[in-house]
Amino acid sequence: MYRYDEFDRTFVTQRVEQFREQVARRVSGELSEDEFKPLRLTNGLYLQLHAYMLRVAIPYGTLSSRQLRRLAFIARRYDRGYGHFTTRQNIQFNWPTLGEVPDILEELAEVEMHAIQTSGNCIRNTTADATAGVAADEIADSRIYCELIRQWSTLHPEFSFLPRKFKVAVTGSGRDRAVTAAHDIGLRLKRDADGRVGFEVLVGGGQGRTPILAVTIREFLPERHLLSYLEAVLRVYNQLGRRDNIYKARIKILVRETGTAEFARLVEEEWAHIRDGELALPEQEIARIRAYFAPPPYEALADACPELDAQRAGNRAFDAWVRSNVEAHKRPGYAVATVSLKPHGGIPGDASADQMEAVADLADAFGFSEIRVTYKQNLLLPDLRQRDLFAVWRGLKEAGLATANSHRLSDIIACPGLDYCNLANARSIPIAQMISTRFADLEREQEIGNVTVNISGCINACAHHHVANIGILGVDKKGKEFYQVTLGGAADETAAIGDIVGPAFDEDAIVGAVETVVDVYLAERRDAAEPFIDTYRRIGIKPFKEKLYAAR
């Protein structure tokens, strides 16, 4: 993992002191709320429906056990004993008071964490594939580049007042687990014919009321030029992005209005001036950062693990968990396990302080003290010996974290919705709870296979409903909550925006509608090996539409 040196430590400490002083100026009335708002937002502090919400950055989703314990401590001391993990690999605390926030930031700084740029019209926390560094199919380790981007983008003097927020995601594998196509900039690591590392650069992806998938503006950017190229993209956007209409201010609108080819030309023209300047990354700087992400001291193990096989054969629940929640590791004898924060009937992404501590303990005992936060609002233990999986599962089970539903229907992404958020039109969490309760039977979930269900409480699409296989969007119709369904979205390397199936369903009908969609899929699929999205792409929306609206 990356470790702060004296420069990072000094910087984050100074940032805390700066914010403490800004809060004091707000409290004294020297700063108006309008003037204070961008300052608090770039420190992750939102004003929600009932209280402030503090969003803490978990850079590219990597956490140490010590950091996770500190988050648990903060949850207990400053919140109501829990935290909420988000699709952008951050954690949110829902009940801090303004006066306490500088203290929380100080607690975070002590464990090399911060809340810098988790909100506001600036470059946000860069996200990555949660399995970076351990995935069997990895081309290069995205964490190295995410850390370089984190440092470069932190309080960037030129890009702290952008037209709108700006999100960057990096994937290190051909299997895109970082949803790069839905980001303002998506970076896909690849190697050229000579094996040199570089990036395919995509720009202009985003969701919200105008969902657009990112387009490629450069097929191969050598790693040395990463930061200068990002600076060029941002400089073009900062000057030309629309500032007259908040809904048209994202880079996706600029790219669409300018045209991909012309936008790429503008970027290349700007980049030509700065590519060999101070931002060019010397090989030793990349190597210096890479050294922080050196593999832990793995044991030499055989890939076959008879102990695991015996444990699976002897325990059906454990076997189901391994099937859904355990993935291949690049080292023989090791495995990657998803810690589900999606108990049936629970709140997606929530973890109690006790649960965070339980995961930290398991990471210390079995996983080199490391934890990841995933796009799907779960946690992940990236470095487990296969022979320890049973012990890990038992530990998770005790903490209520062993639901065997990773990638399954009840592994729902949901935004906080009307229960917390002042932008929302409808509740998301209760709908997620009803759906996951309806599909709580593990045998049935396994039968249905992998499918993504995302629920957003408003068109801002924080839960990424546009790119879900089954997307649910809460809308307000004359003061009543309704839910619009989209089908066929995808968040992986085959990214797609879902199609609206028809008129929205009310709260009582939405769970039944999801069930109908699943029934059509089960009836139409070629066999159990054809996942939902493949069936949808083969048969289209019509059969779903017919069944959903047959009674009307």
Next chain:
Amino acid sequence: MPLVRNGAAVQDPWTAVTTADQLDRSGPLLVTLDLWRAHRDRLAGRAGPLGLRLSSDQSPALVADDLDRFDLIALEFPKFTDGRAYSYARLLRERYGFTGEVRAVGHVLRDQIAFMLRCGFDALDLDDRAAAGWDAATTAFSAWYQPATDGQAPIPTRRRHAVPAARRRRRAAVAAGPAGNGAPTRPGRVGGLRRHLGLLIGRLRTTRPEPARHSERT
């Protein structure tokens, strides 16, 4: 509204004009882009200093070829959240090599001062409250991560030149002389020279901090 340069309020000798009938005024004259375009020949031949005020949708690229005629470029912030002029200021300094004054005008607040100075602004039109916060605003951070226009070495460069703590301790021990010889240690010429040399050596060497061992990671 004091005009602040290097932390001190200074007299503003410039007269801002918006209509053609004001162009005959003597002394430093600050004109709009429209006036410059309409009266270019007359203004270019003018004896006194000339400044140009650009609104936030007017890039200095529009006058790139004329920049050597101006002694001042004033960049407007209609709202402090409109950040276009940060890019304009950097372009003026880094792309076009503009060496005159680059002034921030409009909605300029204390919490933007540090960003502005880093982007190449050297004069800020501040209200009294913001001007009073100058020192706090410019000393809040001792170093920044990214290269900009302020000429300061960014953190990655400082790291490469930093002397690791272990070597610093060794050097301090050497400078203090052999342990236990009873001689009082005082900062002297030799020690100072040694420190100076050490700094130089530190600058030349690329040092790399030890990555954390996994057993110690936090």
